Amino acid sequence: MADTATPVRAPSVARPPTPDTSARGFGGRVRSRVSTLTLGSGLGLGAAMIWFSLLVLLPLAAVVATAAAGGWKAYLSVLTDSQTLAAITLTVGQAGLVTLVNVVMGTVIAWVLVRDRFWGRAVLNVIIDVPFALPTVVAGLVLLTLYGPTSPMGLDFAFTRMAVWLALAFVTLPFVVRAVQPVLEELDTDVEEAAASLGASPATIIGRIILPALAPAITTGAALSFARAISEYGSLVLLSGNRPFQTEVVSVRVLAFIENGNNAGAATVASAMLAVALVVIIALDLLQRMVARRG
Amino acid sequence: MSIEVSGVTKRFGEFVALDDVNLSIPTGELTALLGPSGGGKSTLLRIIAGLESADRGTIMIEGADATRVPARHRNVGFVFQHYAVFKHMTVARNVAFGLQIRAKPAVPFSTTWREDRARINHRVEELLDLVHLSQFAQRLPSQLSGGQRQRMALARALAVEPKVLLLDEPFGALDAKVRKELRDWLRRLHDEVHVTTVFVTHDQEEALEVADRIVVINDGRIEQIGSPDQLYDEPANDFVMGFLGEVTELGGVRLRPHDIDVAVSPGVHGSVPGVISRVLRVGFEVRVTVVPDPVIGAAPAPEVNVVMSRAHQRSLGLAEGAKVWLSPAPEAARARLAAVR
Amino acid sequence: MVRTSAPVRWLLRVLAIGYLLFLVALPLMMLFGDTFADGLSTLGSILSDPDVISGFRLTIIVALWAVVINLFFGVTISILLVRYEFPGKRALSALVDLPLSVSPVVVGLALVLVYNGRTGWFGPFLEDHGLQVIFNSPGMIMATTFVALPLVIREVVPTLTEIGEDQEQAARSLGAGPLQTLWRITLPSIKWAVVYGVVLSLARSVGEFGAVKVVSGNVTGSTQTATLVVESKYEGFAQPEAYGVAFLLVMVSIACLIVVAVVRPRENEPRRNKR
Numbered sequence: 001m002a003d004t005a006t007p008v009r010a011p012s013v014a015r016p017p018t019p020d021t022s023a024r025g026f027g028g029r030v031r032s033r034v035s036t037l038t039l040g041s042g043l044g045l046g047a048a049m050i051w052f053s054l055l056v057l058l059p060l061a062a063v064v065a066t067a068a069a070g071g072w073k074a075y076l077s078v079l080t081d082s083q084t085l086a087a088i089t090l091t092v093g094q095a096g097l098v099t100l101v102n103v104v105m106g107t108v109i110a111w112v113l114v115r116d117r118f119w120g121r122a123v124l125n126v127i128i129d130v131p132f133a134l135p136t137v138v139a140g141l142v143l144l145t146l147y148g149p150t151s152p153m154g155l156d157f158a159f160t161r162m163a164v165w166l167a168l169a170f171v172t173l174p175f176v177v178r179a180v181q182p183v184l185e186e187l188d189t190d191v192e193e194a195a196a197s198l199g200a201s202p203a204t205i206i207g208r209i210i211l212p213a214l215a216p217a218i219t220t221g222a223a224l225s226f227a228r229a230i231s232e233y234g235s236l237v238l239l240s241g242n243r244p245f246q247t248e249v250v251s252v253r254v255l256a257f258i259e260n261g262n263n264a265g266a267a268t269v270a271s272a273m274l275a276v277a278l279v280v281i282i283a284l285d286l287l288q289r290m291v292a293r294r295g
Numbered sequence: 296m297s298i299e300v301s302g303v304t305k306r307f308g309e310f311v312a313l314d315d316v317n318l319s320i321p322t323g324e325l326t327a328l329l330g331p332s333g334g335g336k337s338t339l340l341r342i343i344a345g346l347e348s349a350d351r352g353t354i355m356i357e358g359a360d361a362t363r364v365p366a367r368h369r370n371v372g373f374v375f376q377h378y379a380v381f382k383h384m385t386v387a388r389n390v391a392f393g394l395q396i397r398a399k400p401a402v403p404f405s406t407t408w409r410e411d412r413a414r415i416n417h418r419v420e421e422l423l424d425l426v427h428l429s430q431f432a433q434r435l436p437s438q439l440s441g442g443q444r445q446r447m448a449l450a451r452a453l454a455v456e457p458k459v460l461l462l463d464e465p466f467g468a469l470d471a472k473v474r475k476e477l478r479d480w481l482r483r484l485h486d487e488v489h490v491t492t493v494f495v496t497h498d499q500e501e502a503l504e505v506a507d508r509i510v511v512i513n514d515g516r517i518e519q520i521g522s523p524d525q526l527y528d529e530p531a532n533d534f535v536m537g538f539l540g541e542v543t544e545l546g547g548v549r550l551r552p553h554d555i556d557v558a559v560s561p562g563v564h565g566s567v568p569g570v571i572s573r574v575l576r577v578g579f580e581v582r583v584t585v586v587p588d589p590v591i592g593a594a595p596a597p598e599v600n601v602v603m604s605r606a607h608q609r610s611l612g613l614a615e616g617a618k619v620w621l622s623p624a625p626e627a628a629r630a631r632l633a634a635v636r
Numbered sequence: 637m638v639r640t641s642a643p644v645r646w647l648l649r650v651l652a653i654g655y656l657l658f659l660v661a662l663p664l665m666m667l668f669g670d671t672f673a674d675g676l677s678t679l680g681s682i683l684s685d686p687d688v689i690s691g692f693r694l695t696i697i698v699a700l701w702a703v704v705i706n707l708f709f710g711v712t713i714s715i716l717l718v719r720y721e722f723p724g725k726r727a728l729s730a731l732v733d734l735p736l737s738v739s740p741v742v743v744g745l746a747l748v749l750v751y752n753g754r755t756g757w758f759g760p761f762l763e764d765h766g767l768q769v770i771f772n773s774p775g776m777i778m779a780t781t782f783v784a785l786p787l788v789i790r791e792v793v794p795t796l797t798e799i800g801e802d803q804e805q806a807a808r809s810l811g812a813g814p815l816q817t818l819w820r821i822t823l824p825s826i827k828w829a830v831v832y833g834v835v836l837s838l839a840r841s842v843g844e845f846g847a848v849k850v851v852s853g854n855v856t857g858s859t860q861t862a863t864l865v866v867e868s869k870y871e872g873f874a875q876p877e878a879y880g881v882a883f884l885l886v887m888v889s890i891a892c893l894i895v896v897a898v899v900r901p902r903e904n905e906p907r908r909n910k911r
Contacts, residue, residue, distance in 0.1 A: 035722040040814055043717075045722060048713050052728075056735065057783055061745030062757060066749055105655050116645060126893060127656050130664065133889035134835075136740075137861045138882040141870065145666035145879075146658075152666070170659055202640060224737070231739030234845035234863070238827040238870055240818040251741040251846065258745055258850060267749065270742040285730045289868030310890060346805050366808040379802035383824040392820075393810035448806075608882035 063274060066267035078268040086245045087253040088272075089165065094249075095229035098168040105219055106176025113177070114184045131173045136234025139170050143239055159241030164249065167235040172228050183217040183237045184210075216291045219285060227280040229270030231273060296355075297322040297459055298343060303352030305338055305515075312338040314515040316352070320459075320493060320508075325485045327506035328495045331538070335515040336495045343493070344461050345372045357458050372452030373491075373533035377463040378444045380436035386447050389434040390419045393455035422450040425484070434629055442473040446480075453488065466501070478505055499539050501529065511535050543600040545621055552602040552626040554624045558582070559611055566622040569599065571615050574608070581608040585619060664886070671883040674876070675884075684879040687857050691865035696846070698773060698861060699841035700778040706837050710788025711830060715822065716788075718796040735785045743782050744850025747775060760901070769852035779847035784840040784852070788833035795829035797821075832899050839892040843885065 034123060037045060037179075113125055131139060143166050147157045148262060157163045187210065195205045233251035240247040250273060257266035297596065298320040305313040312335045315328075321328050328336040341347040343354055345366035351360045361369055381389050394415045401408035423429045426446040428439075434443055445465055452460060465481070466474040482505050485492055496502050502509050503523040511518040511526065519531040530536035536549065543552045546567050558566065573584040580602055587596040599621060640648070640727035665859070671678060682688045716722070717729050752759045764767055769775040803825065807817045823830075843864040852859040856868060862885055870878035 012731070037722050038814065038818070044712050044722075048709055049728075050718065052713075052732075055778060056731070058757070058783070059743075059750045059782075060734075060738075062749035063742065063746045065813055066793055101762050105651070108648055109652045109656070112648050115640075116649055118649065122652065124656060125662050126897060129893055130660050130889070133839040133843070135864050135866075135882075135889070137845045137847060137863045138843070138885050138889075141866060141882045142663040142667045142877060142886075145670055166659075173656075173659060188831050220860050227640070227737035231737060233739055233741050236865055237845075251739045253851065254741045254745060255846075256746070258741075263745070263749060263755075268747050270739070270745050273739055277734065277787050280737055281730055281733055284733075285726075290836050295862040337725055344809055346809065366805070367811045369809075370811070371809060373806065375802050377802060377808060379806040381803055381806070381821060381825075382799075383827075392812075396807075396811045451806075451810065466860065538692060 002039050005145070021047060037294060051057040059280055060274060063270050064268045067271035070264055070268075073269055076127040079272060082245050083248070084269060085252055086264075087248045087250050088231060090161070090248070091230055094164050094181055095226050098172055098229050099222050099226045101169060101268075102176045105224050106173075106216060106221055107180055108181035109213065110177045124200070128177050129175050131171050136171060136232070137237060140167055140238040141143060143235070157261055158239060159247060163175060163239045163241075164236060164247055167239050168229040168232055169229055171232055171235050172225035175216060175225035175228065179217045179221030179224070183214055187213055195267055216287060219287060223280050223287075225282055230276055238278055267279060296320065296501045297357055298493070299353075299355035300339070300343065301353050301355075303339070303349045303354070305335075305347070305349050311515050312547065313342070313349070316512075316515070316517060318510060318517060318520070320491065322357075323489050324490050325401070325482070325492045325494070325505060326503035327509045328493060328512055328574075329499060329502040329509050329538070330497065330512035330518075332497055333464050334513045336510075336512045339512065340461050340463050340493060340555050343459075344371050346373070349502070370455065370458050372457035374445070374448050374453065374460070374462040376467045378436075378441070378448045378468075380444050380448060382436055384481050385435060386428060387419050387423065387437070389436065389447055390451045390454050391578050394418060397455065402602060404547060418454060425453070425487075426450040438444060439534065440473075441469050442477055442508040444476065449481075453490070457490065459491040459493065462492070464497070473502075478596060481505060486610050503539070511530055511536070512536060529605050541600070543601075544597055544601050545623060546596075548623065550623055552600045554626070555599065555601045556622050556624050557601055557613070558620045558622070559613075559617070561620045563622045565618070566575040566594075566620040567599075567629050568618065568620050571613060571617045571619060574613060574615055576605065579605060581605050581613075583608070583613060585621060587621075610633075637785065646691060648909060649883045662670045667879060667882060670876070670879045674733050674783055678876045678880045682877050684885075685877065687860070687879070688865055688881055691860050691862040692884075694773070694776075694860065695842055695862040699838060700782050701777045702784055702841040703834055703837050705777075705781050706788050707785055707830070707834055709902070710833060710837075711792060711823075711826075712783070714789050714792035714796055714826075715818075718793055719801070732789050733737045733781050733786050737797075740779075740844065740846030740848075741850060743847040744779055747782070747847075747851050751778075753773060770851050771855075773859070775851040776778055776848050776859065780841045783844055783847055784837040786831065787836040791829045791833035791836070792826055795826050800826050828899055835892050835895045835899070839889055842888050857874060 011272070013206060024081065079088075109128070111122075113121060113128075115170060121214075134142070143163075145151075145160060145168055147155050147163065148158050149158055191209055192225050195209050200208070232249070233255070236247075236249055236252065240249070240252075242248050242252045250269060254266045254269050257263070257269065296319045298318075300316055300318040300320075302315045304311075314335075316335075316339060318339075328339060330336045338347060341350050343356075345361070345364060345576065349362070352499055353360060354370070354376055356369060359475070364371075378384075381392065384392070396596060398411045398415065399407070401411060419432070420429065427442060428447055430444065431439060431447075436447065439447065449462075449465075466477050478501055494505075503526075506523060508520065509523055509526050510520050512520060513534055519526060519535045519590060521529070526535060527539055530539060533549065535540055541552050542549050543555070544550075546565075556563070561568065567587050569585040569587040571583055572586050573582075575582045575584075583601045583603065585599045586601065587599060587603060588596055601621065637845060682689070713728070713732060714839065717725065717732075748756070748770055750757045750759070751762065753763040753768060753770065754760065759769060767774065769778070803821050804817050807821045812820065842894075844861075845867075848861055849864060849867075852861070854860055854864055856870070860868065862881060866878050866881050866885070868880060869875070
């Protein structure tokens with residue numbers, strides 16, 4: 001039998017009974033830092049890691065290794081080659097522009113989808129996903145029908161920078177919308193009502209309550225759409241004409257290196273693109289952790 | 296003894312959830328693990344079930360060492376606070392789950408297979424009857440209320456005829472009325488089934504009402520073990536006394552508000568004089584707040600809360616501003632002695 | 637809830653609808669118009685074109701392999717990420733998203749650098765043992781698997797996190813072993829998320845272009861998938877055929893979108909009940 005006597009303590013005030021969530025939390029959620037793998041799950045992890053390495057990690061490492069093989073000087077000379085530099089400037093510039101438009105339009109579209117009620121809203125909701133589902137090369141072709149040489153509106157943007165912008169805007173359309181939409185749906189309308197009851201105007205509520213709450217989601221969407229725009233290839237092939245110094249984006253430049261048998265040059269540009277992708281991913285990971293901590 | 300916990304210690308990082316806990320739980324009894332949030336009682340229950348492992352110490356279940364036995368081989372029924380129903384299965388299939396897992400693999404439509412199925416179906420019917428859910432057998436859990444889901448979870452745990460039944464805050468997620476109903480029902484069910492049962496609760500009323508024995512746990516340690524009466528009348532220390540009911544202070548002694556005798560004249564030796572500052576009627580009882588008269592040269596004594604029946608208050612004619620003399624009731628002595636120790 | 641005034645509401649509505657109309661809806665309709673400009677003859681002619689047939693056949697083979705592989709490893713990795721602790725977990729969790737932001741051309745290049753038969757890290761070894769990866773279907777399957785890799789994981793991880801561990805622990809306490817728990821409890825409860833992820837992967841796999849273009853060698857009639865056929869037809873001045881093949885691919889995408897629209901409410905059901 002257990003000993004019931006315990007040493008006297010300072011008189012403690014009776015604690016009111018509260019739902020015992022934290023105790024459950026200690027049992028169920030917080031785990032120690034060490035591995036909790038069992039034999040079966042360990043084998044699963046091993047198999048998954050081998051697969052992941054063969055498919056993703058080693059090939060990407062090969063890109064970096066090939067880029068580094070020529071040394072720092074060769075690396076810089078490829079990147080600062082005038083044609084490559086033009087492609088980088090164009091891509092970053094257009095990607096930035098498209099991201100900016102997405103931040104505004106994506107938020108507006110998400111707002112309309114969540115807060116507005118009108119006939120055909122459901123159709124709009126499906127249209128948002130079309131760019132995700134459509135093959136990129138088909139996306140380019142689809143845009144050509146309206147903005148190409150045979151445009152019924154007389155808008156021939158084919159082989160211009162406007163075409164690059166159009167293609168990037170098309171393929172990155174869903175990112176901000178789909179990031180903002182769920183957050184806006186979950187947003188507590190109580191807070192808005194509280195602000196209104198305190199005398200805030202709709203503009204103040206949007207500016208000081210809603211937009212700050214949406215900011216992490218908008219940032220996430222913007223980062224994803226920037227990363228996607230930087231790396232886009234398929235939708236540009238037919239639309240932009242890939243004219244050096246004019247409409248040639250980075251991906252096309254990499255492909256040109258590959259087709260000329262210059263794998264080292266291709267790897268050099270590719271490694272720079274990988275670095276951008278990695279920065280975006282790490283930034284998003286940090287952002288998500290920050291938001292999670294804020295609760 | 297059905298469950299023997301010896302020397303169990305468990306840490307989560309820096310936090311000590313259980314500190315060298317020793318506990319024996321007798322066969323066939325309904326035992327409550329009572330204590331405040333984060334005190335370690337849920338962790339202890341999960342360690343007994345094998346859902347968590349202890350850093351040190353051993354668990355014996357019915358005489359066999361279960362410390363290293365995985366949860367699925369302990370034959371322990373576990374009921375979760377948030378039901379943990381299998382959402383994609385009907386009520387009947389939820390209850391049948393443990394039985395199907397235990398059934399020996401058989402060729403479909405063979406004789407053994409048919410016999411097994413018939414046996415399982417029969418047992419499921421029996422159990423759904425026991426928890427009054429027979430008419431819901433073919434529903435999905437999402438179509439049940441919280442109380443019904445928890446009864447289903449209980450039937451599911453009982454289906455495999457566990458050696459012990461463990462319930463982790465089983466009524467914690469239910470509203471007050473359903474809680475009370477299920478509490479009575481659990482008591483009656485236990486009288487019927489007689490399986491050794493341990494349940495975790497932070498609600499002292501629940502523990503006092505349902506349990507045969509109560510184990511008070513706080514800060515990872517056991518404060519006291521005893522019957523509900525023992526704990527209430529003879530608390531081992533201040534913590535237990537405070538946790539099991541209201542406490543007030545009179546003349547440097549802590550005791551229960553209903554264990555104070557009130558007189559309108561200075562009769563008993565050593566009684567404390569004071570003035571009534573407030574009379575509050577709550578249903579059939581009356582709560583009287585008394586400010587003790589200041590004693591020269593001593594720090595002012597705290598207000599004393601006294602609880603009495605309405606009839607008693609009327610007969611004494613107590614009202615705000617009246618002068619009274621307070622003394623501990625004779626039957627409160629033990630609690631008081633324990634508290635001053 | 638903020639009530640915007642009528643003019644503002646109409647302005648936002650027109651802005652949103654107009655943007656989507658001119659960016660997505662109108663061009664799509666134009667494509668349908670161009671495809672059927674000569675009635676059904678365009679569709680008829682491409683369906684008898686051997687290059688188109690072989691392109692679609694290759695697309696189906698490559699996409700199915702990629703989806704099956706991603707289904708298996710996607711579910712495995714999701715369960716590991718949500719249910720277990722191990723060193724390097726955070727890195728793995730971030731890395732599985734990487735394929736989403738890597739350019740398809742870079743994916744193709746990366747695979748070529750490791751698996752090409754002449755100078756690749758593993759290519760010559762594999763070719764000596766009779767397995768040509770680059771300019772062959774294994775390479776195309778790998779490229780497609782790479783780009784579609786995160787889709788199943790991104791759907792399954794949140795669902796697994798949301799349903800919590802309670803049901804699995806209940807199963808264990810009722811005597812179920814790890815495999816029984818996986819098969820009877822975990823997998824059924826993530827079923828719809830898996831279906832959703834598979835459909836997204838399928839759409840992505842069918843549509844993959846850049847990565848496949850790099851690793852396939854783009855040989856008409858043998859290593860050309862449907863998307864590559866669109867490009868080569870268009871650039872070969874067979875634009876009606878290009879529109880026709882594009883139309884068929886759009887139909888596949890729309891079918892995927894419809895399945896997603898049907899699956900999504902089901903998947904959300906338990907969440908709504910919970911609230």
